[in-house]
Amino acid sequence: MAVPTDVIPRRPTLLFIVVLSMLFALMAASSRTRVVGETRTLFERTVMTLFAPVPKVVNWVGSSAADMYHGYLDMRRSVKENLQLRRKVDQLTTENLRLRQGEGDLRRLRSLLGYSEQFTMPTTMAEAIMLDISGRFKSIIIDRGSAAGIDVDDAVVNANGLIGRVVLTTKDMSKVQLVTDNNSSVGVLIERTRRQGVLRGDGAGGAQLYDIPSLADVRPGDSIITAGIDGIYPKGIPVGVVVKAEKGQDLFKTITVKPLVEFASIEETIVLHTRKVPSEVVRYTP
Amino acid sequence: MRWLRFAVGLIIALTLHSLLDSFFPNALAFFNPYIILIVYYSMGGNVFGAIIAGVIAGLVQDAYSGAIFGLHAFSLTVCAYTVAYINSRLSLRGTLAFGGCLIGAVIVNELVIYILVNILLKQKIQMFEQGMIFKAIFTCLFGMLVYQLLTLFLREEPIEATRRPAGW
Numbered sequence: 245m246a247v248p249t250d251v252i253p254r255r256p257t258l259l260f261i262v263v264l265s266m267l268f269a270l271m272a273a274s275s276r277t278r279v280v281g282e283t284r285t286l287f288e289r290t291v292m293t294l295f296a297p298v299p300k301v302v303n304w305v306g307s308s309a310a311d312m313y314h315g316y317l318d319m320r321r322s323v324k325e326n327l328q329l330r331r332k333v334d335q336l337t338t339e340n341l342r343l344r345q346g347e348g349d350l351r352r353l354r355s356l357l358g359y360s361e362q363f364t365m366p367t368t369m370a371e372a373i374m375l376d377i378s379g380r381f382k383s384i385i386i387d388r389g390s391a392a393g394i395d396v397d398d399a400v401v402n403a404n405g406l407i408g409r410v411v412l413t414t415k416d417m418s419k420v421q422l423v424t425d426n427n428s429s430v431g432v433l434i435e436r437t438r439r440q441g442v443l444r445g446d447g448a449g450g451a452q453l454y455d456i457p458s459l460a461d462v463r464p465g466d467s468i469i470t471a472g473i474d475g476i477y478p479k480g481i482p483v484g485v486v487v488k489a490e491k492g493q494d495l496f497k498t499i500t501v502k503p504l505v506e507f508a509s510i511e512e513t514i515v516l517h518t519r520k521v522p523s524e525v526v527r528y529t530p
Numbered sequence: 531m532r533w534l535r536f537a538v539g540l541i542i543a544l545t546l547h548s549l550l551d552s553f554f555p556n557a558l559a560f561f562n563p564y565i566i567l568i569v570y571y572s573m574g575g576n577v578f579g580a581i582i583a584g585v586i587a588g589l590v591q592d593a594y595s596g597a598i599f600g601l602h603a604f605s606l607t608v609c610a611y612t613v614a615y616i617n618s619r620l621s622l623r624g625t626l627a628f629g630g631c632l633i634g635a636v637i638v639n640e641l642v643i644y645i646l647v648n649i650l651l652k653q654k655i656q657m658f659e660q661g662m663i664f665k666a667i668f669t670c671l672f673g674m675l676v677y678q679l680l681t682l683f684l685r686e687e688p689i690e691a692t693r694r695p696a697g698w
Contacts, residue, residue, distance in 0.1 A: 256577035260611045263581055267588075267607065270600035275650045291593040298541055299594065302548035 405504035584610030
């Protein structure tokens with residue numbers, strides 16, 4: 245017998261009971277499949293498939309939002325970290341420069357100290373505070389004076405060799421005439437042949453070696469050291485090397501010497517308190 | 531149109547379900563968006579439609595909740611039928627009435643689930659009373675808020691029924 249189309253709406257309680265019975269049967273089937281290990285019935289899978297786009301979209305939106313949020317946080321963290329690292333780089337660069345300078349100073353001072361220990365006479369360490377090497381008269385100012393025991397005619401050296409001599413002192417500063425000065429004269433000898441001569445500054449950054457006979461054996465590359473005969477400079481301080489030795493117009497050779505000291509970059513110096521020859525001894529004539 | 535609104539509501543409920551599952555996994559123990567949908571739909575007084583809506587919403591909830599398939603469909607159908615039947619007689623309206631229906635529906639829903647789990651799985655639900663109370667409170671509060679917003683901004687009333695008398 246055909247059921248009238250309006251029976252079901254008019255009998256919702258009947259429908260309710262039928263639906264509940266069906267659902268109960270579905271639950272019973274579902275709970276049984278759980279026992280045997282199948283967690284999803286075909287009907288359940290169908291419902292899931294039908295509504296699958298919703299959780300997928302939600303998950304996609306959620307994970308995208310989370311990614312964006314975390315990306316934003318990461319970006320902020322990176323910016324902050326970048327700033328910190330930049331500051332750190334600046335700080336480390338400054339520190340590095342300071343350490344490099346310190347290392348250079350240390351190396352220079354070590355060599356200077358080792359050099360000063362060779363001398364038996366008293367020495368004073370001094371730092372060059374002014375350089376005047378551009379003119380014809382070449383000098384430097386050092387930061388120690390008579391208060392430190394520095395006296396006129398004290399020899400001034402550094403780790404490379406002879407710088408010059410003290411020509412003027414104040415209480416806490418001294419003026420040093422360089423060996424390249426036009427008025428400077430140093431008693432020297434050629435280390436290889438022991439031939440003595442006088443080294444005079446040429447006023448142009450170099451020096452000339454005088455009083456070497458034409459027949460003397462002098463070659464470019466020969467080392468020149470102080471002879472210790474002028475009453476100012478102790479014997480054996482390296483002064484320079486011969487760069488040119490030519491036959492002169494008279495009986496002597498014309499010899500050009502290049503000083504060992506780079507005068508433009510003098511920093512630390514050693515002042516040697518040499519034992520002075522009394523002036524009356526110098527002036528005495530028998 | 532009624533079913534279209536129900537479909538939209540169901541998608542929103544499923545979205546909420548997925549969101550809560552993803553970000554606050556324990557939240558669904560205190561809040562059930564499907565009940566709000568069913569009660570809202572059932573308050574129109576259409577018992578037949580309420581039964582169908584209860585079955586559909588329950589099956590969707592079952593499909594994504596890992597319970598025995600049909601358990602929530604059963605309980606939500608009972609809720610939907612009860613609310614729709616009462617409304618077909620009393621024609622309840624307003625936010626407070628909606629909240630009252632929600633609390634009743636949550637209690638009925640939880641009781642049905644409790645009984646069915648006992649029968650089918652021979653298991654006791656832990657912390658049943660506390661869970662039920664919390665779920666009733668939070669679902670009711672959220673549901674009333676939604677109802678209020680729908681009434682205020684969309685001038686929405688519960689889906690009207692055809693007002694056919696329910697009969698045995």
